[in-house]
Amino acid sequence: MIMMCLAIPAKIISVKEDEAQVDFGKGVLREVNVTLVSPQVGDYVLVHAGYAIQVLSEKEALETIRLWNEILEAEAKIQQK
Amino acid sequence: MVEKLRFRDPDLAKRVAEKIHKIAPKEGTVKICHVCGTHEWTITHYGIRSLLPENIEVIAGPGCPVCIVPASEIDETVQLALKGVAITCFGDVLRVPGSKMSPLDAKAEGADVRVVYSVADAVKMAEKEPEKDFAFFAVGFETTAPSTAVEIINKPPENLSFLVSHRVIPPAMKLLVEMKDLSLNGFIAPGHVSTIIGLKPYELFPKHYKMPVVVAGFEPIDVLFGVYMILKQLSENKPQLENEYVRAVHWEGNTRAQEIMQKVFGTVDGNWRGLGTIPFSKLELNEDFTSYDAHLKHDVKVEKGVDIQKGCRCHLIVIGKIRPTECPLFMKACTPHKPVGACMVSTEGTCRIWAKTQTC
Ligand code: SF4
Numbered sequence: 001m002i003m004m005c006l007a008i009p010a011k012i013i014s015v016k017e018d019e020a021q022v023d024f025g026k027g028v029l030r031e032v033n034v035t036l037v038s039p040q041v042g043d044y045v046l047v048h049a050g051y052a053i054q055v056l057s058e059k060e061a062l063e064t065i066r067l068w069n070e071i072l073e074a075e076a077k078i079q080q081k
Numbered sequence: 082m083v084e085k086l087r088f089r090d091p092d093l094a095k096r097v098a099e100k101i102h103k104i105a106p107k108e109g110t111v112k113i114c115h116v117c118g119t120h121e122w123t124i125t126h127y128g129i130r131s132l133l134p135e136n137i138e139v140i141a142g143p144g145c146p147v148c149i150v151p152a153s154e155i156d157e158t159v160q161l162a163l164k165g166v167a168i169t170c171f172g173d174v175l176r177v178p179g180s181k182m183s184p185l186d187a188k189a190e191g192a193d194v195r196v197v198y199s200v201a202d203a204v205k206m207a208e209k210e211p212e213k214d215f216a217f218f219a220v221g222f223e224t225t226a227p228s229t230a231v232e233i234i235n236k237p238p239e240n241l242s243f244l245v246s247h248r249v250i251p252p253a254m255k256l257l258v259e260m261k262d263l264s265l266n267g268f269i270a271p272g273h274v275s276t277i278i279g280l281k282p283y284e285l286f287p288k289h290y291k292m293p294v295v296v297a298g299f300e301p302i303d304v305l306f307g308v309y310m311i312l313k314q315l316s317e318n319k320p321q322l323e324n325e326y327v328r329a330v331h332w333e334g335n336t337r338a339q340e341i342m343q344k345v346f347g348t349v350d351g352n353w354r355g356l357g358t359i360p361f362s363k364l365e366l367n368e369d370f371t372s373y374d375a376h377l378k379h380d381v382k383v384e385k386g387v388d389i390q391k392g393c394r395c396h397l398i399v400i401g402k403i404r405p406t407e408c409p410l411f412m413k414a415c416t417p418h419k420p421v422g423a424c425m426v427s428t429e430g431t432c433r434i435w436a437k438t439q440t441c
Contacts, residue, residue, distance in 0.1 A: 007224065007273045007329075033201055035231045036338045046276060046329055049171070049221075050199025051228040054276040054335060060328040064298075067327060068306060072096060 007046035007053055012039045022047060090302065097305040098132045104312045105134045112264060113137070113311055114257060114401055116250055117144035117271035118429020119299050125438045127301040133308065140401030143253050144271060146221045147173045147427035148399060149353040152386030154246045155179030158218050160381055161244070162192035167210075169203035170218035172196045173427045176420065180387040184218070200232045207241035215241045216375040222250050224273045226364055227338035230345040233370055242375035245364055248351060250274050251282040252362035258290045263400060267293040267311035269304065272326045277342075279334025280322055287320040298326040345370055354388045354423060355396030393422035398431050405435040412436060 010022035013029065020034045022045065032045075034052045039045050045052035105111070115121065121141045124130060130139060143149050156179040162168045168184060175185045175196065188194040193213075197203050203217040219229040226247040233243065250271060257263060270283055275296045286292040293314040297307030306325050314320055324330055344367070351363025366374050375381060389396050392410050397403045405411045405424070415421035417436050424430035 007276070033199075033228070033231065036227055036335055036341070046273070048224050048273065049228055050201050051231065053224065053227065053273070053338065054329050056328055064326075064328045067325070068093065068097075068302070071306065071309070072100065 007048035009044050009056060010047050010052075012041050012043045012045060014041060015039065020045075020052065022052070094132075094302050094305055097302065097309055101132075101137070101305065101309050101312060102134055104309065104316050105137055106316070108136075110136045110138060111266045111312065111315065113139050113267045113269060113308060114142045114263075114265050115139065115144060115269040115271070115297075115304075115307075116142040116254060116257075117269075117274070118146075118427070118431075118434070119273070120144065120269060120271065120297070120304060121431055121434050122429070123299050123301055123304055125434050129301060129304055129308075132305070137308065137312070139269075139308065141398075141431045142257055142401055143353060143356060143399040145399070145424065145427050145429040145431065146225070146248065147171075147177055148395065148423040148430045149248060149253075149356065150174070150177065150220055150246050150423070151352040151354045152178065152180045152388045153352070153383050154244070154386075155183065156181075156383040156386050157376070157381045158184055158216075158244055159187045159192075160383060161216055161375060161379055162187040162194055163190065164379060165193075166214045166216050166242075166375070166379060167193040167195060167206070168216055168218060169195050169197045169206060171198075171220060173429070174218060174220055176426045177423050178390060178420075178426070180384075200228050204232050204237045204241060207238045211238065211240055213240060214379070216244055216379070217241065218244045218246065220246045222248060222271070222274050223277045223342075226346065227277060227335070227342055230338075230341045233345050233366070233373055234341055237373070239372075241373070242378045243366070243373050244375045244381075245346070245366060247346070247364040248353065248362055249278075249348065249364065251278070251285075252359045253353065253356065254283075254286065256356065256359050257400060258286065258292055260400065263402065265292065266315060267295070267320075269307040269311070270294050270296040272296060272298045272303070272330060275324075275326065275330045275334065277335050277338050279339075280324060280330070280332050281334075283322050287322050291320045293320045294322045296322075296324045296326050296330050298329065352388075353399075355399045390421050393424075395422040395424040395432075398422075398424045405432040408432070 346364040424432040
């Protein structure tokens with residue numbers, strides 16, 4: 001059963017027009033529709049109910065970590081003052 | 082890659098929880114509302130509430146798209162199924178109670194009701210059986226609506242029509258802010274809805290209501306950061322719109338999805354189970370696509386539905402006014418095996434999520 005607002009990351013294995021084969025990890029492969037995004041082979045996409053809804057870039061994943069550290073450190077600095 | 086990063090780092094989670102304790106006000110209650118079933122799942126599953134100071138309350142708003150579909154729209158589906166139209170729907174919808182019957186009850190009476198993983202499956206079924214009439218029961222928020230729109234814009238076979246029950250989230254958030262007795266102090270906005278709609282639709286909350294909004298992802302750390310960012314805004318008295326989920330949500334959202342949705346749907350006032358009518362909150366097929374409207378095609382007409390079953394408190398659950406444990410039926414007359422209300426049926430319903438956590 002799917003969670004209706006959950007989207008799961010998967011890796012693009014191949015793309016043919018609006019359809020792509022993706023890997024959800026552990027070898028679980030599935031066809032998904034990629035009309036809503038334009039992914040390249042190797043990209044990670046968020047998949048919801050058979051449709052890729054966003055491309056996740058490694059850069060932005062790293063950006064998350066940077067943002068988190070920035071928040072934590074900003075606080076630490078204020079406390080040191 | 083994404084999974085390899087430190088999204089579940091317990092040390093980091095601990096540090097954020099410490100920050101939360103430091104910045105939380107020592108007096109009064111802070112009420113933070115999220116509006117996503119998946120957020121509730123993360124919060125309950127990882128015991129996030131127990132990590133927070135006692136006066137920081139995180140409540141679940143109407144974030145379960147299946148739970149808020151009114152009984153009248155289930156009744157329409159049931160009516161259509163009993164008329165002989167094959168109904169295709171997501172599994173979560175099957176057992177949602179209508180006024181008298183759920184789609185599963187209709188199936189038990191011999192109707193053709195089929196569970197699909199995606200709207201594309203419904204299209205394939207209709208193509209495969211051209212003699213048969215099909216209808217897709219399109220439920221879901223902005224995360225799901227674009228997929229329905231893609232299939233409709235691609236002109237599916239004529240023997241497939243749509244019962245569009247899609248709802249959009251920002252108008253429901255507006256309703257919650259305006260409920261004075263709910264006295265919210267901030268929103269954790271839904272991550273995956275936001276991948277589609279972007280951040281702009283939330284601007285009005287800090288601007289007009291002085292209400293902090295943080296879009297957050299679904300890892301426990303994401304949610305903790307969301308809480309922390311809201312508390313920080315409150316402590317500085319600077320309500321604003323922030324994005325914690327930068328790895329998936331961009332300011333403009335998914336513009337291609339928005340364009341396709343705009344072509345296919347317009348917004349109209351819509352009833353939400355337990356909440357009543359919310360202005361401009363329901364998607365409806367635009368003029369060019371009315372030939373796909375199951376209501377018109379099959380002449381579906383139902384009376385006003387019975388949204389809340391006797392004794393059920395889903396209307397209070399969906400706005401976070403009470404917790405499932407405060408419903409006298411919870412885990413007594415109402416269980417995941419024998420659900421009374423819609424909040425116990427869907428895997429994203431607050432009662433169902435709480436029930437699962439209690440039993441495992
Ligand atoms: S526990 Fe059951 S009866 Fe009570 S509010 Fe939840 S769904 Fe309704």
